[in-house]
Amino acid sequence: MWRYLARRLVLTLPVLLGISIITFVLIYYLPADPARMYAGPSATVETVDRIRRELGLDLPLWQQYTNYLGKLVQGDLGFSYRKQTPVLELILSRLPYTAMLIVSGIFVELALGLPIGLASALARGRLPDRLGMLVALLGVSAPPFWLGLMLLYWFAFQIPIFPLGGVEHPTSIVLPALTAGLGGAAWYARIMRSSTLEVLAADYVRTAHAKGQSRHLVLWRHLLPNALNPIITMAGMDIPWFIGGVVLVEQVFAWPGLGRLAVEAIQTVDVPLILGTVSVTALIVVLSGILVDLVQSLVDPRIRLSR
């Protein structure tokens, strides 16, 4: 397993390199001039040209890229044009907040989605099932931006239980986590339901029942481990999904995360900051893929990590 892990980690390097090249080329050919954005409207063309030289944006593409790469291997992600701060420092200050939001969002997804899905499957066709699936449908359909505003309006403004955005208060995480997780919880409920129904119809479950095992034992020993398999794959894939999705949540709740930083960088064509946020996000996505494989091999002995 360790060799597998080492091999996977080495393989992430070309992936990250490829992503950085693509991002670099995309920004380079973007029909927007970073020097002009930096200089602002009143700057004369000479000033803009001077700033372009000062930022090294007048160099040919390959030279800009090799300069960037040269600094990158020394752990230097560059200096944000607009914020006048090292990119790494900015990213590190935001990363914990995004991580917190992702972890708590996934927690909400699982903590709400799995029991609802399981209950629906076990009560198939009856009222709890219908009700659970109706709630799931609503959850899937609600856009996060709207859901966030509604939660804020009702549970922070009309009934002031939680703060109106920000991160100062310990309960600040609750509404953003709900907003980030409710949609996913609905998906999980539906997947858990169908996955459970599938396993319920499997021969080994029938056999277990026939052996006279208690309902409880069948549920915990046979049903759940098998039904959870697709859920783990999904949860792992959720991390990349979340990194994209939490941007909106971060915006509604004034949550100082990575997504907001990336959007700001793109809006102001802050090249080093765009590259930095994209690279770090890519790194997280690649690592979360490895993590899923590891967890899956632990939960399901049938999956073995190939050497």
Add this chain to the structure above:
Amino acid sequence: MQKKVIVSWLLMMMFWISACGAPAPAAEAPEAAQPAEAAEALTPQAGGEIVVAYKDDLATLDPAIGYDWTNWPTIKMVFDGLLGYDSGTTLEPRIAAEMPTVSEDGLVYTFKIRPGVKFSNGREVTADDVVYTLTRVLNPATASPGAGFYVGIQGAQAFIDGSAATVEGIQALDAQTVAFTLTAPDATFLNKMALNFAFLVPQEAVEAAGQDFGRQPVGTGPFTLVEWKSGEYLVFERNPAYFQPGRPMLDKVTIRVGVEPSVAVLQLEKGDIHLMGDPPPGAEWARITADPAWTDRIEVQPKVNTTYIAINTTTPPFDNVKVRQALNHAIDKERIVQLLNGRASVANQILPALMPGHDDTYEGYAFDPEKAKALLAEAGFADGFETTIQCIAVDPQPKLCESFQQDLANVGIQLTIETLAAPNVIENAGNGLNPLTWSGGLAWTQDYPDPDNFYAPILGCDANVPGGWNWSRYCDEELHAQSKELLAMTDRAARLEAYKPFFRTLMDAAVWVPVIADQYNVAHSEKLHGQPLLTHPEHGFIYETMWMEP
């Protein structure tokens, strides 16, 4: 937890009770811009603290770098310049002891520095600080967007090119006196000295902070920055050593960033914040303007701004002046104001109403589709033509462009709308790729209250270069020569009068369709007051004179 919820409930109920009980006298007040009058009735009080909410994060507080709507007024909290403005557009001395003396030929400006002005690090300001500050802005290594304002100082170009180690035209004559020598007379030089870029910075603090000066600012302004949590908030406290007696009024200002305007409205209603940095969203505007509780919470003030359609005069058929005039007659500007819920006023000329030199007697092009059709027919386009406009993809701009599309369809012009991100629209317009460009969301707002600021950077020949802001690609050599003469005039009244025919020529050439003038729509706590207002046409928010009712 339980206790906390009950306490918050009680607080909320108290808030509602006080909200229901208090505003009776306020509700009777007549409508419109009476926050000023209301403020006059009350005596300003020192003390108190406020929380301000902005959507965008603050980029930097370095006065040589910061150049957008969020950081411009915030930089004025920490820094100050030799000159500033009174409550209108008249220049007044600040760190300068008095207005500077100007030589006969209009080339040499001599400033005396007010004695006893100190940086927040305790050191007194000297003439060397002025020399250092302006040299730093001109230094290419600083990459200051404002450098272009000061290239008219003698020796500035040589310094930028690297052929001189200092700027010859900036000289400290003694510890309290500094002289600027220009290469040509420039009536706007003092306005440029009142820009943020010329706000004084102490060399030792800049060098100690290195590239981080924008986050560890040291200036002579009314406040000092005490904490900055990136992406969350900035905290400013009153600078006890501030040189203006009795200022600032507030003890503490916290700026929260990343707050969505629709959430900020709720925070304001709840009393969490006292001032919104962004205008309330359009969807909320109708509700809050109809709500009596909001009467004393809204301040409306025109901006010194014109939002326009730039017509690329080099692209056929817009190289024909009749076609450009037809466009001016075809656009229904009143409807644009309606689409903005009344949050703008119609513009009939290039200069905004608040700009000195604005021509009150000029009527502009009337909305007259028939006349537009006649002009198009004269120009040989009786059957119309197809063309394209670029707009930024931020609400409500695409909606406004659709209104133009409808107007132009009425006179036979088929308009295709391209919506793009702001940097892309700027890039395309600056390189002359767009036949038409809607400046909404990107509109020209003055740097200083002088008519030249609405000519040279956006309609002048020098800006008519690739990447320049002259989106009409217009250059009239004769006008250009005249603009240089106007800059050399020293009699201000005569000069402003001379700009009237100057801008009429540009309007006759129909290089733009001036459509609307934007306005500040400020939502604030009814207890927060300005002197006379919270906003100023030059500075945006003026935190220095704000005060809170206890």
